[in-house]
């Protein structure tokens with residue numbers, strides 16, 4: 001995939017970069033913050049995933065992510081996740097997602113870069129230890145960091161508002177590595193967090209956007225192809241475009 005310098009090998013065949021967001025998992029029943037009006041059980045979302053004050057709201061924070069993990073555990077990959085897994089076996093693919101669920105992996109995808117972290121991970125800020133906790137419960141005051149035993153400095157491994165997202169460097173490297181014959185495919189993201197419009201304009205090769213509907217932040221002219229329908233229903237059309245450019 002990448003060479004040591006973080007670029008596609010110069011003579012490599014056409015490659016595919018996929019960036020996905022909430023719209024990919026929507027048909028699996030995973031709701032977004034915006035669907036809920038920015039509230040969770042009456043609490044402002046900004047209170048339960050804010051890097052500046054998460055330790056002051058520890059019970060709320062873990063309660064919120066507990067609910068997210070339970071929802072993810074019940075959800076199943078949908079046809080769009082399965083299509084991405086299929087495309088990854090057909091073409092050299094770099095796969096990046098803003099989603100914190102594990103539905104791409106459960107559909108069979110490998111090497112998924114989770115730009116905003118993963119629901120099943122925890123991080124201890126007392127000893128800087130990261131580990132996979134899984135989708136099971138976490139009880140504040142009882143469950144502890146497996147490395148140092150701390151119980152009040154453990155944060156869900158999801159990137160919070162106001163927190164650095166280290167994997168953005170991977171995203172930038174992937175963008176910088178695109179050549180004129182490589183395809184950029186963006187699925188299910190409104191462009192309010194990542195500069196999707198700019199990515200579409202700057203990619204040197206063919207670009208495809210699949211969103212449920214046009215988004216203010218992403219004018220149609222930023223992408224060569226805009227497919228506006230649910231990700232699962234867009235698979236056939238998107239796959240035909242990929243075959244045109246990549247086969």
Ligand SMILES: [Zn+2]
Pocket residue numbers: 124125126127128129145146147148149150
């Ligand atoms: Zn620790």
